[in-house]
Structure formats: structure tokens, C-alpha cells
Amino acid sequence: MNNLDKLLEFRLERGKLITQQLLNKVVDFNEEQINLLLNRKGQVIDYQLGTLQTDLIEGVRRRRSKKRLSGLRILVFHKGKRRIKKELVLKYRLDNLTYFNLNRQYLEIIFPEIKQGRLTGIAKQQLGLKEADTFNYVDIVYKLEEELSHVETHQIKQSQERAILVGSKEESLKELKNLTTTAKVEVVTNLTIRDRVVDPAYYIGQGKVSQIKRTLINQQANVIIFDDELTPAQYSNLEEGLGVKVIDRTQLILDIFAQQAQTKEGQLQVELAQLKYLLPRLIGQGAKMSRLGGGIGTRGPGETKLEIDRRRIRKRIHRLKKDLKKIRKNRQLQRKNRRHPVISLVGYTNAGKSTVMNLLTKAEVEAKGRLFATLDSTLRQIKLPIGRQVIVSDTVGFIKKLPHDLIAAFKATLEEIKEANLLLHVVDSSHPNLKERMAVVHDELEDLGVLDKEIITVFNKADLVADNKLDLLQRDYPNSVVISALHGKGKERLLNKISSFIVQGMIKVKLKLSYDKANWLDRIYQEGRVLNRSYDNQGIKLEAQIPNRLAAKLKKYKI
Numbered sequence: 223m224n225n226l227d228k229l230l231e232f233r234l235e236r237g238k239l240i241t242q243q244l245l246n247k248v249v250d251f252n253e254e255q256i257n258l259l260l261n262r263k264g265q266v267i268d269y270q271l272g273t274l275q276t277d278l279i280e281g282v283r284r285r286r287s288k289k290r291l292s293g294l295r296i297l298v299f300h301k302g303k304r305r306i307k308k309e310l311v312l313k314y315r316l317d318n319l320t321y322f323n324l325n326r327q328y329l330e331i332i333f334p335e336i337k338q339g340r341l342t343g344i345a346k347q348q349l350g351l352k353e354a355d356t357f358n359y360v361d362i363v364y365k366l367e368e369e370l371s372h373v374e375t376h377q378i379k380q381s382q383e384r385a386i387l388v389g390s391k392e393e394s395l396k397e398l399k400n401l402t403t404t405a406k407v408e409v410v411t412n413l414t415i416r417d418r419v420v421d422p423a424y425y426i427g428q429g430k431v432s433q434i435k436r437t438l439i440n441q442q443a444n445v446i447i448f449d450d451e452l453t454p455a456q457y458s459n460l461e462e463g464l465g466v467k468v469i470d471r472t473q474l475i476l477d478i479f480a481q482q483a484q485t486k487e488g489q490l491q492v493e494l495a496q497l498k499y500l501l502p503r504l505i506g507q508g509a510k511m512s513r514l515g516g517g518i519g520t521r522g523p524g525e526t527k528l529e530i531d532r533r534r535i536r537k538r539i540h541r542l543k544k545d546l547k548k549i550r551k552n553r554q555l556q557r558k559n560r561r562h563p564v565i566s567l568v569g570y571t572n573a574g575k576s577t578v579m580n581l582l583t584k585a586e587v588e589a590k591g592r593l594f595a596t597l598d599s600t601l602r603q604i605k606l607p608i609g610r611q612v613i614v615s616d617t618v619g620f621i622k623k624l625p626h627d628l629i630a631a632f633k634a635t636l637e638e639i640k641e642a643n644l645l646l647h648v649v650d651s652s653h654p655n656l657k658e659r660m661a662v663v664h665d666e667l668e669d670l671g672v673l674d675k676e677i678i679t680v681f682n683k684a685d686l687v688a689d690n691k692l693d694l695l696q697r698d699y700p701n702s703v704v705i706s707a708l709h710g711k712g713k714e715r716l717l718n719k720i721s722s723f724i725v726q727g728m729i730k731v732k733l734k735l736s737y738d739k740a741n742w743l744d745r746i747y748q749e750g751r752v753l754n755r756s757y758d759n760q761g762i763k764l765e766a767q768i769p770n771r772l773a774a775k776l777k778k779y780k781i
């Protein structure tokens with residue numbers, strides 16, 4: 223047995239990058255460079271001396287599934303000179319490529335980087351020997367493989383999509399048009415179906431189907447967007463009958479959500495909602511799983527799409543739920559430690575919530591004038607003129623016919639509302655249908671079980687509305703404020719209204735705290751307002767306006 227062949231007897235503990243024993247052996251050989259090929263079980267499969275060459279891995283049987291990494295990694299021992307072979311990592315989908323510097327005793331680990339289910343580059347990490355001992359690389363491999371299994375449900379090919387909109391109500395169609403433009407898709411025309419001749423198989427009557435067909439050709443459109451939710455059968459019939467991609471309102475909204483989700487949590491939520499929506503639509507379609515192409519931009523049943531089976535989607539859904547749970551738990555913890563009252567901005571999409579948030583906090587929350595510009599709740603702390611700190615949270619906008627599944631998917635954002643002490647219902651007062659929109663928001667709030675909370679109605683965009691209309695609104699809604707967030711008008715009125723609500727929940731107390739209880743002082747300052755304070759040799763005397771809750775805790779210090 224060649225002396226070096228002894229290396230093949232090595233088996234590292236699963237997940238370990240390197241062990242002292244292996245290192246000792248390698249040092250014994252005193253070679254310039256030794257490259258080892260290992261499997262995920264930790265067995266050394268092959269070795270090579272000198273510069274790292276492809277043939278170390280070339281002949282080895284690898285996993286074929288593109289949805290996993292190869293299960294192989296390369297460990298290189300070198301004495302300072304090395305050239306990182308990034309292409310090896312990508313070509314062979316290595317779990318990682320690790321360089322150990324024998325002179326300086328540290329590791330460089332090269333992991334593949336995966337985005338949207340594809341290997342896109344590499345990520346580097348350095349570790350000392352000690353850290354390496356507790357480092358489990360397999361954890362990372364699993365994370366990466368998770369990413370590899372990402373199901374692509376969304377891909378917009380901007381400027382290529384030309385859509386025909388189909389719906390039965392004028393007003394709703396207008397909104398659908400807005401949504402479509404927000405999704406960066408061109409609307410070529412819309413068709414209203416009035417006295418609908420219903421053919422359950424097609425959702426619309428046969429006559430309409432032929433009309434759409436003609437319009438498709440005349441207008442060179444390639445997508446049809448329906449204002450209502452379609453059943454799986456209607457989808458597949460319509461797609462077959464019309465020969466173009468068919469999308470419904472829910473999918474369109476999901477598409478927009480997918481484009482606009484910013485945070486990890488938001489992205490996970492959207493993906494979950496998309497998959498949940500798609501899953502039942504795959505069932506019963508047999509081989510025609512083209513729906514997986516999902517939203518806009520995907521044309522026809524691409525062969526690769528067919529490979530994606532339901533089992534994988536279910537697995538992904540499971541994983542997403544787990545990840546979201548983790549994130550939410552974290553959030554809850556943060557929330558528990560929160561001492562300040564929370565004020566949530568709610569309202570119809572595009573009402574100006576984020577602009578109000580900006581006005582109140584001077585923060586740069588995205589206020590874009592697109593629908594659903596805000597998908598993740600954003601929190602900011604502000605100090606009211608009465609000296610009290612509060613947290614303001616911006617949330618995702620409501621919309622008519624927002625599918626319930628979606629509401630559920632956005633639970634985390636909406637949970638913020640459940641925790642709120644006060645809701646600011648922001649209304650675009652310039653909108654002709656503002657009352658209907660207010661009702662939509664109320665319905666959703668009712669569903670969330672938060673209607674018992676104090677609500678201040680904020681009539682925004684006052685600059686666009688005649689004074690007499692504003693007067694009427696204020697008469698109808700006594701607990702309201704008129705503002706123009708964009709122009710900074712009415713900020714004081716709004717702050718005063720919020721302050722008076724906050725003060726309602728507070729009482730004035732006189733306290734005496736001995737110096738060893740002075741730590742309460744912090745809390746009193748944070749949550750309340752100190753009106754008077756004096757010191758003597760026994761302690762601190764205070765007069766303060768504090769929340770009832772806190773007052774109860776401080777009962778024994780009352781004077």
C-alpha cells in the first residue's frame with residue numbers, strides 16, 4: 223500500500239470539515255499540496271498531490287438530481303499558495319471546497335451561492351481551527367439544497383406582455399387595470415361581460431370566448447386577465463380554447479406581491495401564498511401542469527415545468543411554513559419586550575399610509591403611488607409632543623376581493639394590527655368610492671377581530687378635495703382628522719388626536735421612590751410623562767402621568 227493511500231482510510235465525523243487526526247497525518251507527509259475528495263458521510267474517496275486538477279472528481283459518480291448538491295467536497299491542504307477554483311464548485315455542484323493553510327492554520331471555505339433555485343456564484347468564509355471544530359457544514363448544505371428546491375412561480379418578462387382584461391363590473395375592472403399596470407403589464411383593451419351567458423366550463427359564454435379570440439388576434443395580445451377567481455377546470459379549458467396564458471385577479475395580485483416583497487419574511491410569505499394557490503390548481507390537470515408557470519410571463523407548458531411535481535411543492539410549502547414560524551417567533555419575542563404603545567396605520571391600498579408614516583416619523587418609508595408598495599410592516603418609534611414615545615407601524619394595504627388565503631399568508635404583517643393600541647384608518651378622501659373602500663377595510667378589520675380597538679379615521683389627500691366635502695366627512699365621522707400627508711398639512715392635528723388617545727389611558731400619580739428603587743424612573747420616563755420631580759435624602763418624589771398599567775405596579779410607592 224502506497225503510504226499516501228492511508229489517507230483513504232480516513233473517515234471524518236459527519237459534518238466536520240477537518241479533524242486534528244487527519245491534519246497530523248497530512249503534516250507527516252510533508253507535501254506542498256494535498257487535495258482530498260470526501261463524501262458527505264466524511265469518507266475520503268480519493269486524493270491528489272500538487273495543483274488541484276479536475277480529474278480528482280471527474281470520474282466519480284455523482285448525484286444526478288439538479289435539485290441537490292453533489293454530496294461531495296474537496297479539502298485542499300496547502301502551504302500558502304493556492305488558486306481558488308470557483309468553477310469546480312459550480313460545475314460539480316460541490317458541497318464546498320475548503321482550503322487549509324498549513325503554515326497559517328486557517329480554513330477558507332468556498333460554498334456555492336444559490337438564488338432562485340440556481341447556482342449563481344460562490345460565497346467565501348474563513349475559519350480558525352478552533353471554530354472549525356464546532357462548525358457543521360452539513361447544516362449549510364441543507365440550507366443550500368433548500369434554496370435549490372425553490373419552485374419558480376414567478377417570472378415577469380416586462381414589456382412583452384400585452385393583456386386583455388375581462389370582467390363584469392366597470393369599477394372593479396378599473397381597479398384591475400391599475401393592478402395590471404402595477405405588474406408592469408400593458409393593457410391593450412378590456413371586455414365587459416354584462417348579461418353573462420354562463421358556461422361553467424369556461425366561466426364566460428361560448429360567444430364571449432369567440433369574441434376574445436378575435437380580439438386576441440386583432441390586438442396581438444398574449445395574456446388574458448380575469449377579474450374573478452377561476453376554477454382549475456376553467457383555467458385549463460380557457461387556456462386550451464384561447465391558446466394564451468390565462469390569469470385571474472388573485473394570481474395577478476400574487477404576482478405584484480412577488481415583485482414587491484422586500485424582506486425575507488415578505489418573500490417567504492408571498493412564495494407560500496403562490497404555492498398554496500397553485501397546488502389545488504395542479505390537481506386534476508394530469509399531465510397539464512403548465513399552471514406552474516404561475517403568473518405573467520410564463521408561456522405554455524415548458525417541458526421543465528412539467529418536471530416539478532406536487533410532492534416537491536408540498537415539501538417546499540412545509541419548509542416555508544417552518545421558516546416563517548421561526549421568524550414570527552422571533553418577532554413575538556421582540557414584541558413582548560416592547561413597552562411603548564403601538565399605533566398601526568391601516569387602510570385601502572394607495573390611501574397614503576406610508577406617506578402618513580413619513581410625515582409622522584420623517585422616515586423614508588417607501589411611498590410609491592403603486593398599489594401594494596408596502597408589503598412588510600415597518601416599525602418606527604416617535605416621540606409625541608406630550609413627551610411620550612410610541613411605535614408607529616405601517617402595514618400592507620387592503621383591497622377589495624383580497625383572497626382570504628392571502629390574508630392568511632400576510633398574517634405576520636397583520637398581527638402587528640392585532641397588537642396595536644390604536645388604529646389610524648387612512649382614507650384617500652379624493653376617491654369617488656371612498657365609502658365603499660372604507661367598508662372594505664372595516665370588513666377586513668372585523669375578520670381580524672380588531673374592530674373593538676380605538677380607530678381614528680384619517681381623511682388624507684385633503685389637497686385634492688373641496689372643503690365642503692371635507693366638512694361633510696368630518697360631520698359623518700366625528701373621530702376623524704383631515705390631513706394632506708404629502709404636503710405636510712394637518713400633522714399637528716393628527717399628533718394631538720393621537721396624544722389625547724394616549725393620555726386617556728394614563729393617570730396622574732404622585733410617587734415616592736427610595737433611591738434603591740430608582741430603576742423605576744427609567745420606565746416612568748419612557749412610558750409616561752414626568753410633571754414634577756424633587757429629591758431629598760430619602761429618595762425621589764415624583765408627579766407623573768403614567769399608563770394605568772404601570773400605575774398599578776407602582777401602587778405601593780404612591781403618596
Ligand SMILES: Nc1nc2c(ncn2[C@@H]2O[C@H](COP(=O)(O)OP(=O)(O)OP(=O)(O)O)[C@@H](O)[C@H]2O)c(=O)[nH]1
Binds near residue numbers: 707
Ligand atoms: N395629492 C396627494 N397625494 C398623496 C397624499 N398622500 C399620499 N399621496 C400619494 O398617494 C400615493 C400613495 O401613497 P402611499 O403612501 O404609497 O400609499 P399606501 O397607502 O402606503 O399604499 P400601499 O402601501 O400600496 O398600500 C403616492 O403617490 C403619494 O404621493 C396627499 O396628501 N395628497
Ligand SMILES: [Mg+2]
Binds near residue numbers: 577
Ligand atoms: Mg405603503
